Amino acid sequence: MSYSKENVESIVNNGISRRSFLKGLAASGVLSSFPGGILQANEDLNTKIPYLGEKSYQTFRNACPRNCYDTCSIKTYVKDGVMQFIEGATESTYTRGGCCVKGNSYVKRVYSARRLKFPMMQVGGKGSGNWKRISWDQAMDIIAKKLLEMKKEDGTLLGAALTKYSGNFGITHYGIEGMFNSIGYTTRLAGTPCWPAGIDAQNLDMGDMWCNDPEEMKDSKFIILWGVNPASNSVHSMKYIYEAKKKGAKVVVIDPVFTEAASKASQYIQIKTGTDGLLALGMAKIIIDANLHDQKWLDANSKGYKEYKAYLDKEIKLDNVSKITGIPLAMIKELALSFAKAKPATIWMGYGMQRHTNGGSMIRAIDAFVAVSGNIGKYAGGARYGHLSTWGFNYAALSQPKPEGSVGYTGPEGAKGEFAQVGGEKAAYTDRFLNINKTARELINAKEPKVRLLWVACKNVFAQDFDRNQLIRAFQQLDLVVVADQFFNETAKWADIVLPVATQFEEYDVNVSYWHYWLTLNEQAIKPLFEVKSDLEIAAMLSKRMNQLQPGSCTFPQSVDTKAMMVKEFNPGIYEQFGIKSWEELKNGPVKAKAVIPYADGKFKTPSGKFEFYSDKALELFGSALPTYLEVRKPYDKFRMTSPHSRWSLHSQFQNLEWMEDVHPEPYVYINPEDAEAKMVKEGDTVAVFNKQGLLRLKAKLTDNVQAGTVLMYEQWYNNNIYNVNELVDDTSSDMGAFKTGAPGVALHDTFVNFRKL
Amino acid sequence: MQTTSRLDDVKHLRDIFNAQNSKELKVAFDALNSSIIISEEDLEVQFNRYFVGPMEPIADPFASIYIDDPDVVMSKSTLHVRELYETMGFTNPLKNIIPDDHLGVELDAYYQLLYLEEAKEITYLRELRHYFLHEHLSLWVPRFIARALEQSEHDSKAMIFILLQLKSLLIRETTTQGVTA
Ligand code: SF4
Numbered sequence: 055m056s057y058s059k060e061n062v063e064s065i066v067n068n069g070i071s072r073r074s075f076l077k078g079l080a081a082s083g084v085l086s087s088f089p090g091g092i093l094q095a096n097e098d099l100n101t102k103i104p105y106l107g108e109k110s111y112q113t114f115r116n117a118c119p120r121n122c123y124d125t126c127s128i129k130t131y132v133k134d135g136v137m138q139f140i141e142g143a144t145e146s147t148y149t150r151g152g153c154c155v156k157g158n159s160y161v162k163r164v165y166s167a168r169r170l171k172f173p174m175m176q177v178g179g180k181g182s183g184n185w186k187r188i189s190w191d192q193a194m195d196i197i198a199k200k201l202l203e204m205k206k207e208d209g210t211l212l213g214a215a216l217t218k219y220s221g222n223f224g225i226t227h228y229g230i231e232g233m234f235n236s237i238g239y240t241t242r243l244a245g246t247p248c249w250p251a252g253i254d255a256q257n258l259d260m261g262d263m264w265c266n267d268p269e270e271m272k273d274s275k276f277i278i279l280w281g282v283n284p285a286s287n288s289v290h291s292m293k294y295i296y297e298a299k300k301k302g303a304k305v306v307v308i309d310p311v312f313t314e315a316a317s318k319a320s321q322y323i324q325i326k327t328g329t330d331g332l333l334a335l336g337m338a339k340i341i342i343d344a345n346l347h348d349q350k351w352l353d354a355n356s357k358g359y360k361e362y363k364a365y366l367d368k369e370i371k372l373d374n375v376s377k378i379t380g381i382p383l384a385m386i387k388e389l390a391l392s393f394a395k396a397k398p399a400t401i402w403m404g405y406g407m408q409r410h411t412n413g414g415s416m417i418r419a420i421d422a423f424v425a426v427s428g429n430i431g432k433y434a435g436g437a438r439y440g441h442l443s444t445w446g447f448n449y450a451a452l453s454q455p456k457p458e459g460s461v462g463y464t465g466p467e468g469a470k471g472e473f474a475q476v477g478g479e480k481a482a483y484t485d486r487f488l489n490i491n492k493t494a495r496e497l498i499n500a501k502e503p504k505v506r507l508l509w510v511a512c513k514n515v516f517a518q519d520f521d522r523n524q525l526i527r528a529f530q531q532l533d534l535v536v537v538a539d540q541f542f543n544e545t546a547k548w549a550d551i552v553l554p555v556a557t558q559f560e561e562y563d564v565n566v567s568y569w570h571y572w573l574t575l576n577e578q579a580i581k582p583l584f585e586v587k588s589d590l591e592i593a594a595m596l597s598k599r600m601n602q603l604q605p606g607s608c609t610f611p612q613s614v615d616t617k618a619m620m621v622k623e624f625n626p627g628i629y630e631q632f633g634i635k636s637w638e639e640l641k642n643g644p645v646k647a648k649a650v651i652p653y654a655d656g657k658f659k660t661p662s663g664k665f666e667f668y669s670d671k672a673l674e675l676f677g678s679a680l681p682t683y684l685e686v687r688k689p690y691d692k693f694r695m696t697s698p699h700s701r702w703s704l705h706s707q708f709q710n711l712e713w714m715e716d717v718h719p720e721p722y723v724y725i726n727p728e729d730a731e732a733k734m735v736k737e738g739d740t741v742a743v744f745n746k747q748g749l750l751r752l753k754a755k756l757t758d759n760v761q762a763g764t765v766l767m768y769e770q771w772y773n774n775n776i777y778n779v780n781e782l783v784d785d786t787s788s789d790m791g792a793f794k795t796g797a798p799g800v801a802l803h804d805t806f807v808n809f810r811k812l
Numbered sequence: 813m814q815t816t817s818r819l820d821d822v823k824h825l826r827d828i829f830n831a832q833n834s835k836e837l838k839v840a841f842d843a844l845n846s847s848i849i850i851s852e853e854d855l856e857v858q859f860n861r862y863f864v865g866p867m868e869p870i871a872d873p874f875a876s877i878y879i880d881d882p883d884v885v886m887s888k889s890t891l892h893v894r895e896l897y898e899t900m901g902f903t904n905p906l907k908n909i910i911p912d913d914h915l916g917v918e919l920d921a922y923y924q925l926l927y928l929e930e931a932k933e934i935t936y937l938r939e940l941r942h943y944f945l946h947e948h949l950s951l952w953v954p955r956f957i958a959r960a961l962e963q964s965e966h967d968s969k970a971m972i973f974i975l976l977q978l979k980s981l982l983i984r985e986t987t988t989q990g991v992t993a
Binding site for chain 1: 853856883890900906921923928946947
């Protein structure tokens, strides 16, 4: 043989033979004779230290920035510049050393062969599938020229639109909005498809959305998980719920669907979809009638209790409550009374419940019930929905001034979104806001000027927005669509230019949660792969090119370092809240905010300073001052369809990884056996699910977990499947959302369909 | 192909897989002397569909995909190749940016090793080159070629030509220059 395998492997792996081999190599003249290519001769060949075949681990702090309650603190192990594995940080009592099935796939996600690697341009038209590589300089040149041309022709940059949402909730990622701020007044897809109706409801009631620390739940005596399934979607919260249950607390799940959380609870109550508000009103009536309400707290801390009680007395008939909710009256009474007797007791409301045409009113009704029971402002109590109380960063990346002389929209300014609450100066012009929940329609209809350029970041429009056919039309009429992402998805398919974006392991950032109270540093752990760049670097490159072409046309810094940008987000308020002197302390691990019990001091940020059963603002905006019973949308087809989150993906993220597809290979429609029988559908049959919006073909699974009259399909993007449940969803709004987030939410779960066997 | 030199063949194929734009790709492709007439843009569009993306390409040009895990780069075999390069006296300016086992990088290493022997008559690394060829390249490149050729529906003459050139290079290297015993 011309080589000996053993010999070579000993040279590579054995310190001593490797050392002498390298010495010989240095003497052989090899190094000066290599012709050079990608690989270069190593002039600093180290033959002195015997090679040990083992390079040591470096560790880095990271966070999971996905749109997930848990925002895990992560410790990343890197060897020779390559991520080896990650683990949940042990310093956080919330993450407590473990991630979820999604987080555990991060190494595979970062090194997925499917990552976008280079900036590319679609040359045969949108959707053609003909792609060419372009350099970053070329990409920025095309985009910058288009922007400047539009500005010249339209007199404004309102023809440039940005749609960005929850793909990465790191604070510096608001630099994407910052990039759009820095070029002038532009068009924004505003609002949130997620939780806006509930945000409005809580703000009307309490002047804020502010929940107790989830870790307190371990000491709750009664927990209602109302339309929320933490066993799938906030796995780290479950340990507190288990602990409480072990200590004797009752855990009740109220949900139209028998979820995994329901299977772990003390009791499961199946409720008819969209009637939760009525149940809460009925429960309040029951405890008031039984004199178990907290009159003292109500007297001191609430406004409009009298009117609310009068409403309950007059309008709420318990027999009706039972009939409409589908829950036996005795069960409702038992639930209400035992909740009222247990102290502290708490309710956790999920985000699905408010995705109805009466969603905000239902959250208000539940808030009111918790208030009546005297559990607001109490340790381990509270009406839990979410919070942004640890989000008081500087938003330095976001806050970029407009170039001098910028001209914008002269219509009224509204709220822009829920997270970055930066006070804007009152200006003569504003950006133009289009409703993110009606993206397709709004893009098509926007006039004077029409939208010509769309930038998509941290978002997969085609997986999460509604009305696919209209979306294709909307995208096709745009001059230039830029999609900045980590993976090639359905939205990228309709782009002109795709830009490969860094993962959180390839950049610095800082993360907090909308649920727990931990603060986590996100360090750059590895070099960005291929030609990927962070969103901030992309903004800087665009700024550079724009300023070359037209000095002063963009105010974004022309070069950025994600670490320096991250440091700029900290302020004394954050340091004080988390009890640290400098962000550098976070290198030792995540830290938790000093404990505060929301509203324990009886101070509410409502106009009256009290908990408002009666809200003038609600009357003004939504036509009802009180949390009243509002009937849910009337069916327009035979079956209700709900589309909750799956545990295997975060919206469209993670589901594209091949191994995730192994455990969760294809979408199903879940049908109650009774309904299936009527339609002669058997387990595994392929069915068509259809309505006035569209039609989907998929396999059926029969289960009692969904009630008769309802079908269930998980929302998410399946990599090799055009399945998207949103094709059946119209964009009908929920009742609230416009107050605090700029646009109402979507009544996703008020979708109706029919199905038949194929 | 028989008329060009062994060294040139590797070099042109290397340059094809390392091309960063249409122009570089076309120059390298034309150097292979095929009779195929194709525009720069068409060549690149086809090349990207086969090997680059952004959509899932027909055949990913990374060893790890064929040896370790069909979905992941930068895995065990990548690091094995990295160790080999280091032992051969190379440093890689693209370390941790482009996986060390990308076909273009591997062909670059192979070309440079061959160059030492052919042009400089230095044989110090010959054994390592053979090892690299037989114990690494031969483990995955044939599978890579087979996967790409299977997708005949795309029927790209230029891509088929590139793949066949690569195949014949590999066959010649392994049979006439490699293990004889
Ligand atoms: S998806 Fe949620 S639970 Fe999973 S790792 Fe990320 S933050 Fe943690």
